[in-house]
Every structure is written in structure tokens, then in C-alpha cells.
Amino acid sequence: MRLVLVSxxxxxxxxxxxxxxxxxxxxxxxxxxxxxxxxxxxPEQVPDVKIIAIxxxxxxxxxxxxxVVALWRATRNADLVYAQNGPSVELPLAIVxxxxxxxxxxxxxxxxxxxxxxxxxxxxxxxxxxxxxxKVITDAPSAKPEILPLEPRPDAALAEWERSWxxxxxxxxxxxxxx
Amino acid sequence: xxxDAKQLWExxxxxxxxxIKPILQKLGFELADEQPHLGGxxxxxxxxxxxxxxxxxxxxHRVSDGKKVVIKTAAEPAGKxxxxxxxxxxxxxxxxxxxxxxxxxxxxxxxxxxxxxLISIQAFIxxxxxxxxxxxxxQFDFALKAFKAQESAHATTYKHVRIIERTxxxxxxxxxxxxxxxxxxxxxxxxFLEKNKNTIDQYCGFLTHTDFVPHNFRIKDGTMYLLxxxxxxxxxxxxxxxxxxxxxxxxxxxxxxxxxxxxxxxxTQEELLALKCxxxxxxxxxxxYYRNTLPQSTGDLLKLNEARVHFxxxxxxxxxxxxxxxxxxxxxxxxxxxxxxxxxxKRRQVGLH
Numbered sequence: 001m002r003l004v005l006v007s008x009x010x011x012x013x014x015x016x017x018x019x020x021x022x023x024x025x026x027x028x029x030x031x032x033x034x035x036x037x038x039x040x041x042x043p044e045q046v047p048d049v050k051i052i053a054i055x056x057x058x059x060x061x062x063x064x065x066x067x068v069v070a071l072w073r074a075t076r077n078a079d080l081v082y083a084q085n086g087p088s089v090e091l092p093l094a095i096v097x098x099x100x101x102x103x104x105x106x107x108x109x110x111x112x113x114x115x116x117x118x119x120x121x122x123x124x125x126x127x128x129x130x131x132x133x134x135k136v137i138t139d140a141p142s143a144k145p146e147i148l149p150l151e152p153r154p155d156a157a158l159a160e161w162e163r164s165w166x167x168x169x170x171x172x173x174x175x176x177x178x179x
Numbered sequence: 180x181x182x183d184a185k186q187l188w189e190x191x192x193x194x195x196x197x198x199i200k201p202i203l204q205k206l207g208f209e210l211a212d213e214q215p216h217l218g219g220x221x222x223x224x225x226x227x228x229x230x231x232x233x234x235x236x237x238x239x240h241r242v243s244d245g246k247k248v249v250i251k252t253a254a255e256p257a258g259k260x261x262x263x264x265x266x267x268x269x270x271x272x273x274x275x276x277x278x279x280x281x282x283x284x285x286x287x288x289x290x291x292x293x294x295x296x297l298i299s300i301q302a303f304i305x306x307x308x309x310x311x312x313x314x315x316x317x318q319f320d321f322a323l324k325a326f327k328a329q330e331s332a333h334a335t336t337y338k339h340v341r342i343i344e345r346t347x348x349x350x351x352x353x354x355x356x357x358x359x360x361x362x363x364x365x366x367x368x369x370x371f372l373e374k375n376k377n378t379i380d381q382y383c384g385f386l387t388h389t390d391f392v393p394h395n396f397r398i399k400d401g402t403m404y405l406l407x408x409x410x411x412x413x414x415x416x417x418x419x420x421x422x423x424x425x426x427x428x429x430x431x432x433x434x435x436x437x438x439x440x441x442x443x444x445x446x447t448q449e450e451l452l453a454l455k456c457x458x459x460x461x462x463x464x465x466x467x468y469y470r471n472t473l474p475q476s477t478g479d480l481l482k483l484n485e486a487r488v489h490f491x492x493x494x495x496x497x498x499x500x501x502x503x504x505x506x507x508x509x510x511x512x513x514x515x516x517x518x519x520x521x522x523x524x525k526r527r528q529v530g531l532h
Contacts, residue, residue: 012381
């Protein structure tokens with residue numbers, strides 16, 4: 001499948017869902033053609049994954065236009081779009097998918113942004129426009145355990161993390177097929 | 180020891196103390212008899228990476244209740260600018276809500292201008308023990324928590340960049356490379372930084388404390404208090420790590436090794452490379468700093484500063500070759516340092532780290 005991952009954050013950003021999107025792309029790229037459309041200056045690279053990053057240091061209106069253009073180009077030949085919520089991607093996604101009507105799966109990666117949207121009419125309207133026909137994924141893998149040099153290696157936690165990713169990939173696969 | 184620099188400092192100190200004492204009395208404060216921040220090599224120090232000005236840092240107490248305080252005072256424009264800048268940094272850090280749950284500031288008691296002098300009085304933070312007296316694991320945990328808090332502040336939006344640049348200042352790869360040339364670091368190191376310019380740039384835009392070492396923070400009841408806010412800026416995420424790890428190569432090598440290992444085990448290869456670049460950059464800076472002190476030094480201090488240039492050059496070689504600084508090099512330098520340090524400086528160092 002040709003997959004487009006849409007995310008407001010991506011490493012070197014550290015906040016969620018940045019590390020999740022990078023890890024997901026790495027794993028999905030083994031079976032699919034993956035493109036990430038995100039914001040950033042010099043994104044961390046993943047082998048066999050195309051990353052389109054729109055510089056966040058541009059003024060708001062310019063970066064939104066640039067994001068719409070990039071998302072349009074990446075999505076027009078895609079089989080499926082998998083998006084994380086967040087105001088900076090919702091408006092471009094609403095515009096692009098209004099015309100292209102690509103199958104859309106989404107995850108509430110940025111819970112505070114979702115909660116904020118519930119309380120504000122305009123933000124809620126944009127969020128609804130972006131995800132009106134999206135399949136929602138609630139399942140998420142656990143955060144990667146840290147290896148701390150002065151403590152025993154967390155082998156059990158790392159194995160659990162790997163298992164949580166396998167479960168997550170299975171449920172994504174199911175949703176991707178059902179869309 | 181340079182008589183000129185020393186005499187100038189002694190003169191400045193005596194004049195300022197004579198003026199500031201009555202002002203402090205009127206404000207309800209008294210100076211302590213022992214003033215650790217006025218002696219030793221204090222006169223030779225100047226920050227090279229942040230705004231720098233002449234100021235006095237004094238210890239005293241509030242007359243009404245005996246509360247111990249730290250008094251910073253400056254009469255010259257550069258010193259005043261630094262105190263104002265530091266205060267503004269504290270305030271903006273609070274306003275933008277970044278990392279403030281980890282870095283606390285000592286309570287501000289007075290910030291005022293009297294007789295042309297800017298006076299900043301803050302509560303003195305008593306700590307149960309110094310950072311280096313804590314167990315290694317505790318040191319590691321505190322350091323990691325502090326670095327993560329800094330990293331959580333990433334200037335990723337236009338609005339943030341404007342607030343941030345106005346207040347803290349920011350530095351990108353071009354700035355680091357430019358300063359690297361100013362520091363006159365050796366050709367191989369400079370070429371290494373130039374070759375990895377993109378990696379340096381990739382991790383820029385993060386909040387970083389350019390002088391994050393134990394004498395700039397205190398820990399009380401598990402809370403970390405930042406004493407110097409003027410060295411905060413937005414720059415490479417690993418600049419603060421680099422300064423701290425380089426410092427620990429001398430003062431606590433197992434902690435330096437543990438922090439490098441943490442980055443190796445948990446971060447990307449690019450990040451490990453960014454850390455190496457920043458360590459090289461900061462080592463270039465410290466060598467440059469001590470080279471600059473040589474013309475102002477004579478006698479034992481000249482010998483000591485030459486030993487410092489040699490030691491940090493050895494550290495630069497080790498880091499460039501992905502090695503730890505040899506134990507023998509560290510021990511030999513420490514021995515030389517302890518022999519050559521003045522009694523005043525030895526007193527100033529007690530309980531500092």
C-alpha cells in the first residue's frame with residue numbers, strides 16, 4: 001500500500017506523537033511505501049521513508065499553504081492516509097481530503113489539542129471537517145522503556161514494548177483493510 | 180598573578196563595598212563577614228558565551244529575621260544589563276510555561292535601583308550536601324531530569340521563536356561554527372564541526388543552559404533551584420549536556436561516562452554525533468578562555484593556567500577520538516592544580532560543586 005502519515009510533530013521534536021510516528025514509519029516501511037508529511041526543519045531520516053517537512057518558522061498562513069500543497073502532492077496517489085490530530089494538520093487535511101476523498105484513519109495523538117477543540121467552536125469545526133469520515137484508532141503502543149546506565153537493562157520492559165508494537169500493527173492492519 | 184587585573188579588581192571591590200553597605204542597611208540587610216564569591220580567581224572570570232558585566236555577588240542576611248540572602252549588585256551598564264536580562268529570562272520562562280516545573284528560582288526579595296546601583300536580592304538556598312557529594316545515581320537522575328526539562332522546550336512555532344529570540348537569544352549552526360573559528364580550535368576539530376553542520380543545525384532551537392554546572396544550581400528537598408538564568412538560550416539541544424559532561428570529565432568521570440552511555444543507548448546516532456560536536460565546541464571554548472588568561476597571569480597562576488590549557492587540550496583529543504580522558508591525565512592535572520592554586524582560591528572552591 002502507499003501510505004501517507006500526517007503528523008504535526010516529528011523528531012527532532014520530542015513531544016508525543018513525534019517518536020511514535022517515526023517508529024511507526026520505520027516498521028510500516030518494511031511492507032508499504034511510506035511518506036510522512038509533517039512540520040520541522042531538518043527531520044530525522046528513516047531508511048526507505050520519504051519525509052516532507054514544512055518549516056514551522058514561517059509565518060502561520062505561509063506554512064499552512066505550504067502544508068496543503070505538500071499534503072496534496074503526497075496524497076493524490078496514496079491508498080490511505082493515517083493522521084494524528086492537531087490544529088496545524090487538521091485544516092490542511094480537511095481541505096485536501098475534501099477534494100481527494102482518500103481513505104482516512106486517525107488517532108488522537110494529541111489529547112490536549114482534542115480536549116481544547118471540544119471547548120472551542122471554530123477548532124471543533126475544523127477537527128470535525130478533517131476527521132468526519134475517518135476511522136478512529138484508539139489503540140497505541142507503550143512508550144519505549146529507557147536503558148539507564150546505572151540500572152539493570154530493562155529486558156522484560158523492552159520485550160513488552162515490542163509486543164505492544166506488534167499488537168498495535170495488527171490492529172492498524174485490520175483497520176487499513178477495512179477502510 | 181597579574182598585578183594589574185588583581186589590583187583593579189581589589190579597587191573595584193573596595194569602592195563598591197563601601198557604597199553598597201549603607202544602601203543595604205537602609206534596605207534592611209547586612210553583609211556576612213565571609214564573602215566567598217569575591218576572592219580567589221574570581222577577578223579573572225568572565226562569561227564568554229552570555230552577556231557579561233561587572234557585578235558583585237555577596238552573601239548577607241535580612242536584619243529583621245536573619246534570613247540568609249544572596250545579593251547581586253552592579254553599577255556599570257553591562258553589569259546592570261546582565262542582572263536585568265537574568266530577571267527577564269526568569270519571568271519569560273514562567274510566562275511561556277516551559278520547563279518551569281523542574282527549574283525553580285530562589286525567591287526574589289528585592290529588585291531595585293539605588294544611587295545608580297542595581298540591586299537584586301534573592302533567598303539563599305541551603306542544600307543538605309553539594310551535588311558531587313550525592314550518590315552517583317542521584318547525580319545522574321538529577322542531571323537527566325534537568326536536561327529533559329530543557330529539551331521539552333523546543334522553539335517550533337513562529338510565535339515562540341519571536342518571544343524567545345527577544346529574550347534568551349538563540350544560536351544556530353552558523354553561530355556555533357563562527358564562534359568555533361573565534362576560539363581558534365585546531366584544524367581537525369574545526370573541520371569536524373563544519374562537516375557536521377547539518378547535524379548541529381538539526382538539534383538547534385531547544386532551550387539549553389550554556390553553563391549548567393553544579394555551582395549554578397542548588398538542590399533542596401529534591402527540588403532543583405537554578406541560580407543563573409542568564410545563561411539560558413535557545414541553541415543546540417546538546418550544548419548544555421556538553422558543558423556538563425566536559426565538566427564531569429574532570430570532577431566525576433563515571434557520571435560523564437554514564438551520561439554519554441545514556442545518549443548512546445536511548446537516542447539516535449545523529450544525536451550522539453550532535454553531542455560530540457557540542458563537546459568539541461565547548462572544549463574549544465574553554466581552551467580559548469584559558470589561553471586568554473595567560474597574558475594576565477604570572478607565577479603559579481600562569482603555570483596553573485598553562486596546565487589547564489594542556490589538560491583541556493588532552494580532553495579535546497580524547498573526545499575527538501571517541502575515547503574517555505585517561506585517568507592518569509586527570510589525576511596528574513588535579514595534583515598540579517592543587518599544588519598551584521592560591522589559598523584564597525582553595526577557600527572559594529570549598530562546597531562550590
